[in-house]
Amino acid sequence: MKKTVLLMAALVLGSMAFAQTEEKAQAIDQYGNTVDVKKLEASSRDGILVFESKNKDYKFWLDSRVQVDFGAYFGQQSWADPIGNGASLRRARFAVKAQITPNWYGEVDMELANGSFELKDAIVRYNGLKNFQFSVGSQKPDFSLSRNTSSRYLEFMERPMVVNAFAPSRHLGIFAKYANKYVFASGSILFQEIEGQETRDYVESNNKDYGMDEGLSYVGKIVVRPLNEADYGIHIGGAIMYDQPKTSDEMGVYAGTRFSCRNATNISRKKYIDTDDIKNTDHNLIATVELAGHVDGLRLESAWMSDWTYMDPEKVVIDRPYHFQGWYVEGGYLLLGGKQSYDSDGAKFNRVRTGRKWGDMELALKYEFLDMNDYEGRAADQAIYGGSAELYGAALNFYFSKNVKIALNYQYVNNDRYANGKGKLYVGLDADGNPTKDFTKVTAADGKAGVNYHMLLARFQVAF
Numbered sequence: 001m002k003k004t005v006l007l008m009a010a011l012v013l014g015s016m017a018f019a020q021t022e023e024k025a026q027a028i029d030q031y032g033n034t035v036d037v038k039k040l041e042a043s044s045r046d047g048i049l050v051f052e053s054k055n056k057d058y059k060f061w062l063d064s065r066v067q068v069d070f071g072a073y074f075g076q077q078s079w080a081d082p083i084g085n086g087a088s089l090r091r092a093r094f095a096v097k098a099q100i101t102p103n104w105y106g107e108v109d110m111e112l113a114n115g116s117f118e119l120k121d122a123i124v125r126y127n128g129l130k131n132f133q134f135s136v137g138s139q140k141p142d143f144s145l146s147r148n149t150s151s152r153y154l155e156f157m158e159r160p161m162v163v164n165a166f167a168p169s170r171h172l173g174i175f176a177k178y179a180n181k182y183v184f185a186s187g188s189i190l191f192q193e194i195e196g197q198e199t200r201d202y203v204e205s206n207n208k209d210y211g212m213d214e215g216l217s218y219v220g221k222i223v224v225r226p227l228n229e230a231d232y233g234i235h236i237g238g239a240i241m242y243d244q245p246k247t248s249d250e251m252g253v254y255a256g257t258r259f260s261c262r263n264a265t266n267i268s269r270k271k272y273i274d275t276d277d278i279k280n281t282d283h284n285l286i287a288t289v290e291l292a293g294h295v296d297g298l299r300l301e302s303a304w305m306s307d308w309t310y311m312d313p314e315k316v317v318i319d320r321p322y323h324f325q326g327w328y329v330e331g332g333y334l335l336l337g338g339k340q341s342y343d344s345d346g347a348k349f350n351r352v353r354t355g356r357k358w359g360d361m362e363l364a365l366k367y368e369f370l371d372m373n374d375y376e377g378r379a380a381d382q383a384i385y386g387g388s389a390e391l392y393g394a395a396l397n398f399y400f401s402k403n404v405k406i407a408l409n410y411q412y413v414n415n416d417r418y419a420n421g422k423g424k425l426y427v428g429l430d431a432d433g434n435p436t437k438d439f440t441k442v443t444a445a446d447g448k449a450g451v452n453y454h455m456l457l458a459r460f461q462v463a464f
Contacts, residue, residue, distance in 0.1 A: 047403040047464050057102055063095040063109075065152055065463040071267035076453035079435040081425050083453060086267045089113040090459065091151060095121065103128030119194055120170060135175040141188035141219045142177060142347065143167050143239045145290050145303060146328075149348040155299065155332040155364040156395050157409050157459050158264045161273065162326030162370045165261040166286050166305045168219065168241060170194050182225050184237075184347040190217035192248035199248045206247035215246040223347045227293075233342050235292040243284040257281040257309050259324060259372055260422075263413040264391055265455055272419035272451060275372050275386035278322065280315040284308065292349075294342055297334035299349065303327060322374045322384055332364030332395070354399050364395040373418055385439065387419025387450075403464060409457040417442050417449035427451065 025037040038058060040051040050061040067090040073083040095109035109121035125135040140148055144167035146159045158164070172194050177186035192203050192214045206212045221239035228234075245255045260274035290303035306325040311318050334340065337355025342348075354360035372386025393411040400406070417439040420427045426435040428442030428449035436442060442449040 047401070049464075059099040061097055062464075063093075063097055065091060065093045065461065067091040067151070068460045069157065069267060070458045071265060072456045073265075073268055074454050074456075076451055079426055079429055080451045080453070081270070083268050083270065088267050090157075090266055093120070122194070131178055131180050133175075133177050133179075136173070138170050138172050138194040139175060140170050141168055141173065141175065141190060141241075142184075142186035142221045143219050143241060144288060144305070145235065145237060145292055145301060145348055148346060152405070152461065152463050153349055153351055155301075155330060155362070155397065156264070156366060156393060157407050157457055158262075158266055160303075160326075160328035160330075160366070160368040161261050161264050161389065161391065162303070162305045162328060162368065164264075165259050165273070165324075165326065165370060165372070166307055167288070168217065168243075168286075171217070179345050179347070181228050181344060184221075184223040184225070184344070186219075186221045188217075188219040190219065191215075192246050195248075203247050212247050214248070215244040217241055217243040217246075221347075225344070228342070228344060230341075231339055232295045233293060235290070235342070235347065237288075237290045237292075237347065239288050241284075241286045243286060245281055245283075255279070255281055255312065257284055259307070259386060261370070263389060263415070263455075264368070264393070264411060265457060267457070268455075270421060270425065272415045272421055272425060273370060273372050273387045273389055274422040275324070275384055276422040278309055278311075278384065280312045282310045282312040284310070285321075294340040294349075296339050297337065297355070298331065299333075299340040300329075300331040301349070302329040318382060324372045324374065324386065326368070326370035328366060328368035330364060330366030330368075330393075332362050332397075335361045335363060338362075338399075351402065352399060354402070359399040359401060359404075362395075362397040362399070364393075364397065366393045366395075367391070368393075373416075385418040387416055389413055389415045389419055403462055405459075405461040407457075407459040407461070409455075409459075411455045411457070412452070413455070414452045415450040419450055425451070 026034055027037050029035045038053050040053055042051050048061055052059045069090040070087045072085045076083060092112040097107045099105050103126060105125040107121050107123040111118040111120050121139050123135050123137040123139050125133060127133045142148060144163050146163045147167040171190035172192055173188050173190040175188045193199055219241045223235060223237035226234055257278040258275055260271045262271055285308045288303055288305040292301040304327040309322040334352060334355060338360035339353045341350035341353055343350040369390045371388040373388055375383035375385060391411055391413045396408045398406040417427045420437050423437055426437050427439050430436040430441040431443045
């Protein structure tokens with residue numbers, strides 16, 4: 001018996017020693033350096049592949065998604081330009097993320113949709129201070145609730161027009177934020193946009209040929225959450241951006257501004273709303289106010305955004321800045337007992353919690369409006385006719401497990417007579433009954449002009 005006890009004790013002590021040795025094991029890497037070796041445990045966490053050390057001080061995971069979209073457009077006036085139906089790989093994303101130490105995080109996120117490469121997120125982040133994060137690299141600044149909500153968790157397939165027109169997307173920059181249960185605050189300094197090779201060519205050419213600075217933007221946001229529980233909450237936010245022209249814009253219009261967007265669809269490439277180049281811009285001020293909330297299966301979201309474009313006083317004499325604005329309101333409800341989720345650390349909506357083992361269904365409605373016209377009280381050579389549009393939409397979303405989503409969208413859009421895609425698209429009939437792209441020649445007998453149409457859209461999405 002005594003020998004048995006001694007043998008078991010020796011085995012236990014030997015196993016502990018082996019485990020300690022294994023935890024502290026070392027090896028030689030491909031460069032001849034002595035490196036520490038740490039065993040990782042692999043697991044699938046709601047379909048996401050994760051590798052994590054036993055003491056949880058290191059975690060590495062893959063984050064990918066595929067979105068396949070289909071679109072059909074109909075009902076536009078007989079004189080309007082045809083709108084092509086089609087299909088698209090809206091997103092084919094591959095991301096590698098790692099919590100290198102408890103205090104340091106890194107991420108690379110790539111877009112491969114439709115055979116084109118774009119860099120999305122490329123982040124170095126320090127999160128060693130409680131409630132704070134500090135990042136450098138390419139990421140979205142905290143400005144818009146809709147922009148910062150992942151495309152996986154949007155209620156509609158595309159973000160509202162005003163968000164696509166005004167809200168900044170990914171930029172190279174410096175980012176800081178503070179978040180607790182009831183308050184979120186952030187600040188960002190932005191350099192050029194990080195997209196594809198074309199954008200990078202603009203930056204390098206403007207630097208090489210003209211010695212131009214890249215242009216800076218400053219963004220600040222604050223959100224208060226008087227209620228913030230798992231099953232209900234209120235989000236009240238505001239943000240402002242001071243935006244200088246960037247060298248990542250098209251060459252030849254540096255120190256210019258241009259706002260354009262599609263009618264909340266990506267398959268049709270027509271941009272009815274387009275201010276064209278507003279040259280000799282000094283800076284832009286863009287502001288937003290947003291109100292959102294959720295209760296059990298109900299989610300509501302709204303925002304107003306506005307831009308003031310200030311001209312360079314040494315080049316343009318103008319009595320006031322140009323002003324453009326828009327807003328949206330949307331809401332959705334999970335029909336089978338599911339509950340909505342909110343991400344406090346990011347001040348944005350998160351993945352729904354389904355009401356059935358197999359998934360859930362969600363019904364959503366929205367209204368949005370965007371106005372890119374500024375001509376009242378202005379001289380003819382200073383007026384801007386970028387167009388305006390309103391849109392009504394309904395969505396039916398099917399959530400299968402936690403990783404698969406099928407979205408069906410119906411939308412009706414009403415563009416005004418100035419929405420001619422900077423003079424490229426028909427907007428009505430002239431006095432002789434011929435289609436015209438010149439809004440000054442439209443003489444519709446019923447007083448209506450501008451392209452109106454319906455769209456049916458579908459998306460098949462998997463995240464893994």
